[in-house]
Amino acid sequence: MNETAATVTAGSKxxxxxxxxxxxxxxxxxxxxxxxxxxxxxxAVSDVNLEIRKGEIFSLLGGSGCGKTTLLRMLAGxxxxxxxxxxxxxxxxxxxPAYERPVNMMFQSxxxxxxxxxxxxxxxxxxxxxxxxxxxxxxxxxMLALVQLTEFSHRKPHQISGGQRQRVALARALAxxxxxxxxxxxxxxxxxxxxxxxxxxxxxxxxxxxTTFIVVTHDQEEAMTLSSRLAVMDxxxxxxxxxxxxxxxxxxxxxxxGFIGSINLxxxxxxxxxxxxxxxxxxxxGGEIEARAIDGLEAGQGISxxxxxxxxxxxxxxxxSGNAVAGVVRDLAYFGKDSLxxxxxxxxxxxxxxxxxxxxxxxxxxxxxxxxxxxFSFDPSxxxxxxx
Amino acid sequence: xxxxxxxxxxxxxxxxxxxxRITIGTPYLWLIFFFLLPFIIVLAMSFATRTxxxxxxxxxxxxxxxxxxxxxxxxxxxxxxxxxxxSVANAAFATFLCLLIxxxxxxxxxxxxxxxxxxxxxxxxxxxxxSFLLRVYAWMGLMGSNSWFNKLLTSIYNGIVPADWxxxxxxxxxxxxxxxxxxxxxxxxxxxxxxYANLEKLDFSLNEAAMDLGSRPFRVFxxxxxxxxxxxxxxxxxxxxxxxxxxxxxxxxxGSSSRPMIGRVIADEFTSARSWPMASAVAIAxxxxxxxPLMIYTYYDAKSYEKQRxxx
Numbered sequence: 001m002n003e004t005a006a007t008v009t010a011g012s013k014x015x016x017x018x019x020x021x022x023x024x025x026x027x028x029x030x031x032x033x034x035x036x037x038x039x040x041x042x043x044a045v046s047d048v049n050l051e052i053r054k055g056e057i058f059s060l061l062g063g064s065g066c067g068k069t070t071l072l073r074m075l076a077g078x079x080x081x082x083x084x085x086x087x088x089x090x091x092x093x094x095x096x097p098a099y100e101r102p103v104n105m106m107f108q109s110x111x112x113x114x115x116x117x118x119x120x121x122x123x124x125x126x127x128x129x130x131x132x133x134x135x136x137x138x139x140x141x142x143m144l145a146l147v148q149l150t151e152f153s154h155r156k157p158h159q160i161s162g163g164q165r166q167r168v169a170l171a172r173a174l175a176x177x178x179x180x181x182x183x184x185x186x187x188x189x190x191x192x193x194x195x196x197x198x199x200x201x202x203x204x205x206x207x208x209x210x211t212t213f214i215v216v217t218h219d220q221e222e223a224m225t226l227s228s229r230l231a232v233m234d235x236x237x238x239x240x241x242x243x244x245x246x247x248x249x250x251x252x253x254x255x256x257x258g259f260i261g262s263i264n265l266x267x268x269x270x271x272x273x274x275x276x277x278x279x280x281x282x283x284x285x286g287g288e289i290e291a292r293a294i295d296g297l298e299a300g301q302g303i304s305x306x307x308x309x310x311x312x313x314x315x316x317x318x319x320x321s322g323n324a325v326a327g328v329v330r331d332l333a334y335f336g337k338d339s340l341x342x343x344x345x346x347x348x349x350x351x352x353x354x355x356x357x358x359x360x361x362x363x364x365x366x367x368x369x370x371x372x373x374x375x376f377s378f379d380p381s382x383x384x385x386x387x388x
Numbered sequence: 389x390x391x392x393x394x395x396x397x398x399x400x401x402x403x404x405x406x407x408x409r410i411t412i413g414t415p416y417l418w419l420i421f422f423f424l425l426p427f428i429i430v431l432a433m434s435f436a437t438r439t440x441x442x443x444x445x446x447x448x449x450x451x452x453x454x455x456x457x458x459x460x461x462x463x464x465x466x467x468x469x470x471x472x473x474x475s476v477a478n479a480a481f482a483t484f485l486c487l488l489i490x491x492x493x494x495x496x497x498x499x500x501x502x503x504x505x506x507x508x509x510x511x512x513x514x515x516x517x518x519s520f521l522l523r524v525y526a527w528m529g530l531m532g533s534n535s536w537f538n539k540l541l542t543s544i545y546n547g548i549v550p551a552d553w554x555x556x557x558x559x560x561x562x563x564x565x566x567x568x569x570x571x572x573x574x575x576x577x578x579x580x581x582x583x584y585a586n587l588e589k590l591d592f593s594l595n596e597a598a599m600d601l602g603s604r605p606f607r608v609f610x611x612x613x614x615x616x617x618x619x620x621x622x623x624x625x626x627x628x629x630x631x632x633x634x635x636x637x638x639x640x641x642x643g644s645s646s647r648p649m650i651g652r653v654i655a656d657e658f659t660s661a662r663s664w665p666m667a668s669a670v671a672i673a674x675x676x677x678x679x680x681p682l683m684i685y686t687y688y689d690a691k692s693y694e695k696q697r698x699x700x
Contacts, residue, residue, distance in 0.1 A: 078596055098599045111597035115615050124611070125601030176601065 003139070028087075029054035029212060030075075030180060035084030037070050037236075044070040046236035047084070053230075057206055057213040062233035063064075063259075068216045071233075072182050075214065076105045089179055099128075104178040106257040108185040110169035112157040118168050125176040143171040146205060163194050170202075173214035174209060183215045187222055199225055220260050224248070234258050253388045257306050264351045268305040268385075273297045277380045280305055284349040289323045291383030304386040309354035311382035314341060314367050315375050324377040329350070329368045341368060341375055351376070423605075427675075434458060434668035445664050458669035468653065468670060472677065475650040478564065479633035482571040483579075486628045487621065489572070489578035494620075495613070497580075498587045512577050519573065524641050527570045531560035531642065566642040567649070571632050579624040586620025587613070608693070622685075630678055650674055 030052040036249035037045040047065040052058045060068040073079040075086060077098030085094045093101055104125070112121050122143050126136045144150045147167035152160055157168065160197055165188070173181055186202065205224060206213050217223050223230045226243035231241045231335045232255075240256045251257035254265060268280040271288060278293040282305055291305060318324055330350060334357075341353040353376055355367065367375045402408060435458075437451035438444060447453050462468045482579045497508055515523060530537040538557050560566050592612065598608040636651035643649065648656075650670065657667035 037462060076596075078599075098596070099602050099604055103600075105597075105600050107593050107597055108678075109591065109593055111591065111593040113594060113597070113612060124598070128602035172601070 029036060029056075029089060030214075031087040032071075032075075033085045033087070035071070035074060035081045035086065036333045037067075037074060037079060038082045043236050045074070045081075048236075048238055050231060050238065052212065052214065053214055055210050057203070057215060057227045057231060059215045059217055059230035060228035060233055061217055061220060061223040061260075063218060066233040067236035068233050070236075070244070070307055072105075072184055072214065072216045074179070076182055077104055102179040103182060104173040104176055104180075105182040105184065106169045106173045106186055108188060110157075110189075112165060112168055112172070114157055117154050117156055118149060118160065119169055121157070122171045122175050125172065129176060132156060137138050138231075141372070143175045146174070146208065163190055163198065166190060166198065167201075170205065174205070174211065177209075178211065181211045181213050183213060185217055187296070188217075189220070189346050195222075202226065232259060234259070251306075251384065251386070254304055254306070254386050257384065257386060261308060262352060263306045263308055266305045266349075268303050269299050270299050270301045270303055271297055278385065280385065284345065284347050285325050288344050289383055290380040291385050292381050294385050294387070296387075297385070306384040306386055307351075307378050307382055309340070309352040310338075310356070312351070312353045312354060312376050312378045314343070314353055315377065316367075316372075318375050319377045322377045322379050323380045323383065324375050326373065326375055327370045329370055329374055332370060339366075343374065409651055414613050416586065430668045431665055432670055434672050436665045436668075438663045438665050444662050455467055455665065458663075458666045459673075461666065462669060462673055467648075468650075468673075471648050471650045471653045472674070474564075474647050475633045475635075475674075476677070478567055478571065478639075478649060479629050479635075482568050482632050483574065483629040485572045486576050486579040487625060490576055490583055490624065491617075491621075493588050494580050495581035497584050498590075512580050516577065521637065523574065524570055524637060527566075527573065528561065528642055531566055531569075533557040533559070533561070546584070561642060562644045564644060564647060567639050567644075570638045571635060574638065575628040578627040582623040582627060583617065583620040586617050586623070590616055626682065630682075633678060634674060 028051050030050075032048055032050040033043060035048045036043065048067075048071060060071060062068045070079060074081050075093075077093070077096060077100075081094060085092060087093065087189050088102065088126055093103075113124065116124065119140055123136060123140045126139060129136075131139070138155075141150070144153055147170055149160075149164060149167055149171065152164060157165055160168070166186070170186075183202075187198055190198055199222065202213075215223070215226055217226075227244070229241065230247060232239045232247060234255055239259075240252045242250075247256060248260055251260065257263050258265065266282045266284050268289070270278055270283045271281050273277045273293060276293060277290050278297050279290055280303060281287075282289050289305060297303075313322075314320070318326075325345055327343040327345045329341055330344045333340045336357070338354055338356045341355065342350050343353055344350045363369075432447075433445060434445050435454045435456070437455045437457075439446045439451070493512070497505055497512075500508065529535055533536060534557075538560065542555055542557050547557060560569075594612050594616070595608050598612045599605070603611060633649075634651045635649065636655055639649040639652050640655070643652075648679040654667050654670050654674075657663050657670060661667075
């Protein structure tokens with residue numbers, strides 16, 4: 001029994017590794033056009049437009065109640081849009097029921113059938129495919145090998161661990177070779193260690209199968225590492241779409257800047273506009289700050305200025321270049337790989353500064369300690385100007 | 389149990405005074421006094437001999453201490469066998485109908501909104517607020533040959549069939565049909581409630597998962613909802629089948645006297661025939677007939693559960 005299982009594993013693994021990869025160049029593989037969903041008077045999703053490429057891992061990121069799950073359920077066919085249309089691979093899916101869509105979903109709770117073995121769970125979706133019994137069996141074996149569960153095929157879901165259940169759910173959803181795989185908070189139920197491991201496994205499997213993934217998550221780290229692109233959602237609307245770098249380094253609004261990572265945000269007024277940079281007056285920092293210019297700035301305009309904590313440098317002496325402000329260290333938290341300083345400016349505003357502990361030093365040799373007078377500075381390119 | 393397990397003063401007090409034993413013991417005492425003792429009395433009585441004394445039975449003396457005559461009569465007189473068969477057949481058919489009617493109702497209850505669900509559940513339970521006997525009498529009134537209900541059905545029937553098949557009324561009272569009809573009506577809530585409790589706990593995302601994997605709604609029901617509701621089906625069926633097979637009032641009031649059910653046989657033996665030992669023997673036989681299959685089922689169910697646990 002063991003011997004045959006081993007050879008089967010080896011054989012189907014070879015098959016799974018065969019290149020099924022598709023180039024991520026088809027621009028409009030999935031098209032969501034003006035989709036709105038209302039429940040009674042509540043608007044869960046409001047006029048969303050989105051285009052997703054073939055073979056992409058795309059994340060919908062947002063807090064609870066932002067409409068990301070409703071959007072996912074509309075893609076799966078569990079909810080009908082109040083307005084708008086959904087196309088997958090050029091086909092209009094809007095009026096198709098869930099069981100006729102080339103889409104499969106991995107549920108947050110995994111939703112494994114408790115009365116069926118792992119094998120039967122994975123095979124369930126194949127009942128409706130036009131396949132021979134042998135073909136079906138091969139596919140199930142291939143899927144179980146892909147998620148490394150071959151030896152658990154005769155267990156029931158309650159007889160395996162949470163991480164294994166997650167992989168069964170993935171294998172079941174991929175067995176029908178859907179054009180689009182939806183993942184609802186795929187890692188939320190796993191503990192931290194397992195989550196990191198599974199994250200890379202997911203990316204690996206996506207790479208092997210070439211399936212387009214749409215992931216719903218509230219975890220920004222998860223979204224940033226997993227996805228090729230992501231959309232930040234709030235109150236049923238998409239606030240920004242882009243790569244992780246786009247969204248983190250070039251947020252288009254205060255909401256996105258605050259939602260992804262942490263940020264120091266200030267009210268400011270534009271004083272002069274140059275070619276590359278603009279000067280803004282920031283009362284809370286007690287002076288003028290030079291920041292990277294954005295389109296459509298006018299002198300005298302009210303605006304917001306934001307800087308991420310890790311882009312600020314602390315020093316004892318006043319630095320020669322960049323925007324420098326004097327302050328006093330109010331608080332200090334040591335995390336091992338980095339430290340977080342809370343520095344109060346002359347106006348009383350407290351800002352966060354994060355610094356990587358690149359050198360191995362004792363407490364006495366730290367850059368700054370409680371109640372030390374320091375300078376903090378940041379490059380003009382690190383200062384983000386935000387109009388909304 | 390070490391005292392270090394009981395941390396709060398209340399817990400310590402509870403254990404020191406032995407309250408835990410009383411709490412656990414009370415239901416056992418109840419079962420001993422109100423089930424086990426009467427059962428032993430009935431069992432003993434079934435081996436006694438009928439005498440014209442009060443109470444009308446005795447052991448020993450000129451009679452044998454253990455008298456098996458009543459058990460022998462159970463098999464020799466076909467009245468008893470026919471009564472058992474009628475009871476089991478009627479109860480089984482009524483259970484089946486309850487399941488057929490109750491399942492969609494229970495499933496429907498889990499699918500409507502919260503506020504509707506409470507109203508509908510209330511409607512299921514509401515009949516319990518009037519006397520059972522009264523409800524059976526109400527059915528007698530409805531089924532009687534001169535009732536508006538019977539007249540209505542008769543006129544519909546006469547409107548459909550050829551003229552020479554016409555009836556003055558539809559004979560419903562004192563038939564087996566009436567027994568099953570009233571049994572189904574009376575026991576339906578006992579089917580709906582356990583089924584509802586079971587179906588309500590099922591994770592709806594399982595249905596969505598099956599649909600997502602290509603199953604149409606009926607397949608989803610057959611592959612997911614139905615197999616997962618088997619415990620509810622069994623619980624509901626037991627709750628209907630067991631009391632229905634021993635039912636006394638319904639067959640006595642609306643049933644046919646030529647096809648008695650076992651409950652009525654027991655009552656007749658106790659009262660008009662004044663043969664307490666015979667009545668006891670019939671009752672014990674009924675118990676064995678109903679409880680033994682149940683015990684076998686429970687045994688195998690527990691065993692398969694343990695086997696699953698071991699594998700895990």
